[in-house]
Structures are given as C-alpha cells and as structure tokens.
Amino acid sequence: MAKRMRQRQRSILPGFGLSLGFTIFYLGGIVIIPLGVLVLRAAGFGLGDLWALATHERTVAALQLSFGASLIAALVNLVFGVLIAWVLVRYEFPGKRFIDAMVDLPFALPTAVAGIALTTLYAQNGWIGSLLEPLGITVAFTPAGVVIALIFISLPFVVRTVQPVLADLDHELEEAAASLGASRWQTFRRVILPALTPSFMTGFALAFARSVGEYGSVIFIAGNIPYVSEIAPLLIVIRLEEFDYDAATAIALIILIISFAALFLINLIQAWTRRRYGHAI
Template sequence: MSSLPIAGTRAAPKTVIPGFGITFGLTLAWLGLIVLIPLAGLFLKTFELTFEQFIGIVTSARVLNALKISFGIALAAAAINLVFGFFVVWALTRYEFPGRRLFDAIVDIPFALPTAVAGIALTTLYAPNGWIGSLLEPLGIKVAYTPLGILIALVFIGLPFVVRTVQPVLIDLESELEEAASSLGANRWQVIIKVVIPTLLPSLLTGFALAFARAVGEYGSVIFIAGNLPNISEIAPLLIIIRLEEFRYADATAIAVVMLLASFVLLFAINGLQRWSESRSAAF
C-alpha cells in the first residue's frame, strides 16, 4: 500500500540540486576550523587577564593612540577611495581613450604587489630625499614617517577594492535610464546624483567596507613609511607584534580583541546601511 501524507502536514520541497545537507555541513565545519576556532582561541587567551588588567591594557595611552591611528586613518582612506574610486570607475567604463586597458590593468597592481614592496616604494618616493618628498619638503609638507604617510599607503592598497566592486555594476547599468532622465530635462550632474549614484550605492558601500577592512589590518606597506613612533605614527597591528616579541601574549590578544570587536561593529553598521540602501532601491 502506498503511504499517504497525513492531513495538516506538508511534504518538504525537493531541491533541484541534491546534497544540501552535506555541503551545508562541510561549510559549517570549514568555517569553524578556519574562522571560529581561531577567534575563540583569541578570546580565551584574554581570560588569563583579570577584567581590571584587560581594561588597564586597552585604555593605556599608547594603545588608545595606536587604535585611534589605525581606525581613524583607515576610515579616512576608505572614504577617499570611495570618492576617487568612483571617478576612476566612471572614466574606465564611460570613456574610450588611449591606454585605457593599460590603466585598467594598473588598478590591480596593489592586489599582486607584496605589501613590503609597496611600503618600500612609497617610502622611496615620499622620503625627504625622494622624488616627491624632495618637492614637498620646501613647502613644509612631510609625508614619510608621519600619519599622512600611513594615509597614502592605505589609499594605495585600498583603491582596487572600490574600483573592482563598483565597475561591473556600472557596466551593467542600463543607459536607457540616463537617457530617460536627460529627456525629462535633467542635466548631467542631476543624472549622476539622482540616477547613477542611488543605483551604485550598495556596491559603493561594499567597496568602502572592503577597503576599510583591508586598511585596518594592513601591516607590511605601512611600517616602512609610518616611522612607527609611539603615540604619533604607531599602528595597532605593529603594537601587537611588539607585545608578542616581548612575550606579553595576553597583552597582544587584548589589543587584538578590541580591534576585532571594533571592526565587527563598524562592518556590521556598514552592511546594515548597505541592506537599507538595497531595500530602498528595490522599493523605487
């Protein structure tokens, strides 16, 4: 006899692609091994400290200044890349000019270039006796071994994240929308502000979040140009390395935990803003 479904119950829908349970389990296992377990170990290491010791470490002047430099300059660099990355994408996708493919390939150089090489190159250029630094020195502008040098390094390594995130969306943007806005009397700036940017806003925020996340944890390209002066140009990742070299492992993990929590909160806020912009765009 064939079994019949019980009244009031509903059979589980069959998926077209089988094996969801296996793939989902493998995903969770891999995520746990690569991400969750190391992060859990990071938090467990801080339990070697009392709460008063933890607060004393993360609120010391040197740590607070290092965190301020890392997060403040990372946010500034991501904001700069958000603006100028949009200009770069616009030029690469909307205009034909000699060498466009070459410039498009140059954007990816920070992806492939070792961070130490980038740091040495930037220091060579912006040092007081460098090609660019020697021109800025008479004007009283010092780049290398200052927070300004850190900003330039973070802008350099973060630009491709904005460009490559926004570029495919702008390529797929239907030109009919811009033509319709123009036919209704909108000028070029109104078309960009009211049609193009709202459509690109989710991808712009994604690029901003990726550039910020990369900048917060950047180490190799920064230490060469920063000068690493405590309370002036010392970044939090470098301070963590210093604490590890001093065998103060609990101190290092305390700083790392603060960086992790702060990064998570900022990225969560950015992702929430991205989802809001996506829902707002869908509503219209």
C-alpha cells in the same frame, strides 16, 4: 505532479544539508575557531587587567591611528575609486587596458615592496617628498604616510566593486532622464547614485577592513614612532617580541571588537540601501 517536479529541480551543487554542513565546517575551521581561541585567551584575564591593557596610552594612540587612517583612506578611495571605475567603464582611450591592469597592481605587489617604494617617493629626498618639503609638508614617517600607504593598498577594492555594477547599468535610464529634462547632476543623483549606492558601501567596507589589518606596506613609511605613527598591528608584534602575550591579546581583541562593530554597522546600512533602492550588489 508537475508542480512537485518543479519544486525538486536538480541542483548543480549538493543538497542544502550537505552544502550548509560544509559551509559551517569550513568557516568554523578558518574563521570562528581562531577568533574563538583569541576570545577565550582574553577571557582568562580579569576585567580590570584587560581594561588596563586596552586603555594604555600607547595602545589607545595606536588604535586611533589605525582606525582613523583606515577611515580616511576608505573615504578617499570611495571618491577617487568611483571616478576611476567611471572612466574605465564609460570611456575609450589609448592605454585603457594598461590602466585597468594597473588597478590590480596592489593585489599582486608584495606589501613590503609597496612600502619601500612609497617611502622612497615620499621621503624628504624622494621625488615627491623633495617637492613637498619646501612647502612644509612631510609625508614619510608621519601619520600622513600611513594614510598614503592605506590608500594605495585598498584602492582596488572600491574600483573592482563598483566597476561591474556600473558596467551593467542601463544607459537607457540616463537617456530617459535626459529626455525628461533632467540635468547631469539630477541624473547622477536620482538615477545613477541610487543604483550604485549598495556597491559604494561594499567597496567602502572592503577598503576599510583591508586597511585596518595592513602591516607590511605601513611599517616602512610610518616611521613607527610611539604615540605618533605607530599602528596597532605593529604594536601587537612589538608586544609579542617582548613576550607580553597578555597585552598582545588585549590589543588584538580590541581590534576584533571594533572591526566587527564597524563592519556590522556597514552591513546594516547596506541592507537598508538594498531595501530602499531595490538593487542587489
């Protein structure tokens, strides 16, 4: 009897059936149905027409820029985001709370405002752009400007993902490694890195996904030059304004397929790291 009572412990949330039903209903209405409509719309095209729309030279250039810049931005933030999280967790210094609050600024700041601010800074007559111009480096209105904007808007995802995991990491593990003669690099590689790897992958996935769909902060600093600095979300808007709904749908479908495949691969890597290191994110 006691065993049966333990198995039927009272749950704060409703039962499994009701919770699962609400979950499926909510995800269906918010995620699955809109994406399903997009797929059904694209299914009305012939494969030849869909392939021609998806492989148009301008479309390919926009997709390459969007996904390439997103990958670069996510990798950059993976390095510097972890460094920022490490400093915020492991050190005490004047202004720490202010810096910690600044990390969340890209969450609260309207993306259009961020784009205008970055363009002002990195334009040829801007504070930073004027210093880079004598060196032959141009950021604004180039693919480099796209990367800068994506780094700005996706940084918090890495920091806020790694920071709590790092804060919960037991210092005694590092002390034990040091007492056994491990160097700082060996302690980081064999003790800290395995514990943080799942959160690394989560932060990278969130930063990458956020960057792929970014629009507001990019269009100001990119210059939107076809075949050069035109991102895929902007090209979708352009096709809609031209009433070319078929092309817009085809581009959106390609973004959906590539994004889903990338995130699925990242989730597989996350699952592998959990099994290997035995740490939950």
